[in-house]
Structure formats: structure tokens, C-alpha cells
Amino acid sequence: MAATDVDTYPSEEMRNLTLGGHVGFDSLPDQLVSKSVAQGFCFNILCVGETGIGKSTLMNTLFNTTFENEEASHYLNGVHLRPRTYDLKESNVDLRLTIVDTVGFGDQVNKEESYKPIVDYIDTQFESFLQEELKIKRSLFNYHDTRIHVCLYFIAPTGHSLKSLDLVTMKKLDSKVNIIPIIAKADTISKSELHKFKIKIMSELVSNGVQIYQFPTDDEAVAEINSSMNALLPFAVVGSSEEVKIGNKMVRARQYPWGAVQVENESHCDFVKLREMLIRVNMEDLREQTHTRHYELYRRCKLEEMGFKDTDPDSEPFSLQETYEAKRREFLGELQHKEEEMRQMFVNKVKETEAELKEKEKELHARFEQMKRMHQEEKRNVEEKRRDLEEEMNSFNRRKNAAETLQGQSLQGSSAQSIKKN
């Protein structure tokens, strides 16, 4: 049955019907949940910050485990990204966590190119996802999504304002990834300084048009907590890989001669808030935003670059298939055209060379003729000379004979006369 045969009620409004009893489709979210749990989740974090600012320690503290990491050197020539993937399990939920570290960020004397490797990495992940989407035989549900879902930007606790490198980098990243700025090593800032510092950072971000991630306030369940957290950005965090005995418990803390900074104490730092927001409340939203906003933007730019449009000059919607066909035809046409051109060029060249060769041949012939003529002339000359010479020789011989006979006669005559005298 062709699609056009189906009857459709002409322009009918959607009606809301009330149910007479319990049908049971309210279990749809649960089905979705159990399917997702079975499938497992994946989450990718990018940590951007200068060497030694505490990125690895914070990751260890956030996920309450020890990821393997070596201390980075300050003397690398450029920035490079180091992704590491781990499989974590909590209750019955699997999480494939990828942590991408920026090694060497902020160390060089000239930091103008520092943001480039980061942007390139993010684009590469988008590109591989796009390629997978555009494949003919694709398996998106099996695909290991490596797109960066959140970028934790570590701000050094100077107490004054953002560094110039921070501003430049965040501006380049804000349209590609969800940025959550955090103040690292916050145990060096006192409460009053912290308040001023946070205000200064946010005002600088706003005045420079940097869009950081806002926790979503449209879902009623979490709107209130999210909006209050939005006002506390950037979070001032402290991380610790050591545990200290406080009271009668072992807690993660940093022990100083003047006291111990407890990581999970909300009056000491905002670590708990960060963990709450990042992992417990908004992880799924971060993934969604990455897919629906940042990835779509990338995809649109990329396809527009390739020449695809959504509407043709007559404002009729194009289908992707038509566009594909059109592109393919165009491409083949171009290919043929190029082939023709090359063939023409080749033929021309051959003709030229032939013409040249012919000319050369003619020239050679001419020379040959000329030489032959010269040779014949010479030969004639030489013949003539030879005849002349022969004639001379003959006449000389005759004269010689004549002279001889005359001499012989004169001798005979003189001898006859002498006999006569006697």
C-alpha cells in the first residue's frame, strides 16, 4: 500500500483525551531507565589548567579513587592533550569515564598558540561522531562517544582577576563545549577575598561575552537548587589525596600547622557543591547540551562549509538525498571536465612536438641537398682540371716526341756530312 493511499483528516487539532482507567504507559520512563542502565553511560571531562594547579588531585577527589598520573614537567614545548579512559561502577550503574588532561598548558613563555591543540581535539571528536552519523552502515548505539561533555577550567587563585591566558582560552572554547570555571587551590584565599574574587571573575566573563555553562532551571525538580548554585559560580575547590583524622573519622583534608582544610566541609570550600552539580544532578543535562547545542553547531558549520543548504534559492526544502545527488553529479561533471582538459593539453603538446620534429627534418633535408650540390660542383671542377692537365700532358708529350725526332734527324744529318767530307 503506497503512502499516499492513507486517509488523513484534514487539518484537525490535537485533542486531549481523558483516560477511563489505568493504561500503564506511565512506566515508559522506567523502561527507558532500565535500558540506559543496561547500556551503561559514558562521560567525558576535559580539564584545562596550568601545570600543578591540582587537576589530577581534584579528579581523584571527585571520583573517590586514584587514577594513575605522573607529575608533568614545566618545560614542554607546547600543549598536548592526554585522554585516559576508565570504567567505573557504582550500585549497578556502569560509567565509562574519559578524563582529558591538558599537559603543558600555561608553561610556555609565548602562549599565543596554547588554545589551538585544545580546540583541535574537541573538533576532532565532533568530526568522528559526524562521520559515524553520515555512514551508510552505522551503529550509533554501540558507538563510544568521545565528545567532550564538560570542560572544567581551573583558575589560579591570584585573588585579583582572571589571567589574560584564561580569558583568551575561554573565549575560544565557549561555543564548543560546556565550560564550568572553578577556582583551584582555594585554601589560599580568605573568605572576604574570595567573595570579591568571584564577583570580579564573573564580571570579566560577562563583559567579554564568554558563555559559561548555566545549570538548567527549567526542570522543576532541580530548578531551585540549580539557580542558587548558578549564583555561586565559579566554585572554589580544594582537592586532597590524603586523609586526616578529624574527630573520630578519617576525612579527606589538607593538614596545615594552623589547621586542617576539610574538603567536604561546605564552610571550607565549594567542593561538595561542585560534586553535587557536576555528577549528582546535571551530568545528563551536560551530555544533552553537548549533543543538542555544541555538536549541532559544529555539524551545521561543517555541512555549510561543504556546500549543503537546507533550502534552495526558491525556498523549497531540500532533502539531503537530493543534495547528495546534486553534489555527486556536480563532482562527476567536474571530474569529466578535468579529464577533457588534460586530454586536450596532451594532444596539443603532441601536435606541437610533431610540428617541431617535422621542421627539423625539413631543415636537415635542405642541408643535405645543399651539401650534395656542393659536392657535385667540386667534382666537376676537379674533372675539368684533370682534363686540362691531361691535355697539357699530351701536348707536352707530342712536343717531346717532335723534339726528339728533330734531334735524331739532326744527328743523322751531321754524321752523313762528316762522312761526305772524308
Next chain:
Amino acid sequence: MDAMILQEKLVERLLCPRVRTARQKDKQYVGFATLPNQVHRKSVKKGFDFTLMVAGESGLGKSTLVNSLFLTDLYKDRKLLNAEERINQTVEIIKHTVDIEEKGVKLKLTIVDTPGFGDAVNNNECWKPITDYIDQQFEQYFRDESGLNRKNILDNRVHCCLYFISPFGHGLRPVDVEFMKALHEKVNIVPLIAKADCLTPNEIKKLKDRVRDEIEKFGIKVYQFPECDSDEDEEFKQMDKELKECTPFAVIGSNTVVEARGQRVRGRLYPWGIVEVENQSHCDFVKLRNMLIRSHMHDLKDVTCDVHYENYRAHCIQEMTSKLAQDNRMDSPIPILPLPTPDLETERLIKMKDEELKRMQEMLEKMQQQMHEKDQ
């Protein structure tokens, strides 16, 4: 007899009370043991001056530390730049001069600030304005010294440079290394670990060892404390040894006074405790202050005069004489100096060109020979 009594009375009046007892003991006493006191009196009358330079990235607490060191507020109306203004910032040199007095001793203190150092995105050669400034001061002093009227020479030479190392990293950064290498032969560098209240005692020790190793590895010549004389007492030697092992000092500064253990002290108030700036178990601020002001201030000035300035002066004079010799080809006006060392660079170039010429000549000869043989 009268003359002798008169002389004794005069000597008594000139001497300070404490030396009088010594004199009374020793009848052969001449009196030049009073020289230190005379020097003391004269120098108190003249007053002292000291120029201190602070260098390091923004936000490491330099201004706060200077305020804590000299217990004044030098940076009252300071305007800090925003991040976007700092993207292409160049380094400025700002001088603050204050006259402070303590127990009759006057000190003219000059703090040379270097805002903008290491703040831009591209920090290539960001130390150049600083080295230029130091050279300028040397040059000005050199000129004054060689001038006709030498009564009131103003000494603006930088006596000490406190370099602030960031505690957030794992050691020295490339910009730190390059800065110190550019300046270690022009000024006394005292490296400090800034904002040490973000490091636990273990971490401080690790960082100090790291920084010391890296300083040695890169061949940076920081200011060395002079060795104490062998006749000093044990306590002093012990203190001196401790001081040397503590470098680079991990310091904390504060502009505020807090109440701690019943006293009002300079410190920083945190929810988890109070950091006292002058508590030796919290940081090395006291050691730094003692070293910089109470014991080694004059040594810093001496090293600047005797080592760094002399280096500069010798270099300057050599340049001048070599230039003169090139221009006039006559004896240098200061015949005591040895012959000017010719520029190594040009000599090397000349040698290279000579060798090239020789090689080309040989090749030419060979070719000529070959042609000759061919002809035959």
C-alpha cells in the same frame, strides 16, 4: 705632666662610656677601638638608602609582602588591570620612595615595582625593560662617579631583587628560569616561594628541594649568604646554617591584623585556622625579614657595589676602549688596561672567510690542471 693629664681628659670626653672601662683596665690603650663607634655616629648622621626590586607574576602577593616587611602601606591607590587589558601588556617600572626612621636611624627606602611581568599571553623578552632599567642605573652612577663634582652622588642602583615563584606549580617555570638567567649577573636575586599558605609542610619541603635543584641545574647564580667568620660563636653559626638551608624562603604576607592566641598579629583569617605571618612554624617571613633588613642589608649593598657594578663598569670600559682602538688606531687613553680583547665574533668570521678563500683557490688550481691535461 699637665699636658698628659689634659690629653687623658680629652680622650675620656671623646670616648663613649662603654669603652672607658676597657681603657681603665689597659694602660697601653691607644684608642682606635672606638672606630666602630665613630662609624656608627657618622652613618646615623648620614642616613642609609636601600633599593629593593620586586618581580613576579601578578597575584603572587608581592605588594602585600612589601607592606608586611616594612610595616607601611605603600600601595594605597593602586589600579589593577583587567584580564583583557593584560593580554598585550608590557612591563612597566614604577618606583616608590619612602623615608622611614627607627631609633634615630633614617632609611630612604626605594621599592621598584615591575607590574605586568609575565602577565601577557606572549611573554617573550618581557624582562628586557627590567634589565634595561638596572643598566640605566649603573650607567648613571658610572657617569656620576667619573664626573667632576662627586659630592652628592645619588645611588639608585638596585641592591636586591626579590623574585616570587608561584607555589601552584611543581617548581620553576620557563619564564622564571629565563628571567633569573637574564638578571643574575646584574643584581642580587633572592628567590621566594610566594603564598606559602597553600602548601603543607611536606609540600613546602619538596618544592624547596625542587627549586634548589633546578637553580643549580640551570646555573642560576642567586644571592649567597656570606660565610660566617670562624671566630663567631656557635649559636650564630647554627643560625646561619639554618638560614642557608631554608632558602628559598616560603613567605606569607598580610595587610590585616587579626586576633590570635590573645594577641593582635598580622595574619590571615581562614575558617579552619589563622595563619600568623610572624610565626616561624607557619612560614619563613621572619627569616626573610631578619636576613633582608636586620643582618644582610649592608652585605647586599656591598655585593652590588663590589661585584655587579664592577662587572658593569669593566664591561663598559672595555667596550669604550675597543671602540676607540678601532676608530683611531692609537693607544687607548687608559694605558693601564690590557690591550682590548678583539671582538671574538668578528675574528671567527674572518677566520672562516680565510679558510673558504683558501679552499676555493685550491679548487681553481685543480680545475686548471685538469683542463691543462685535457688539452694535452
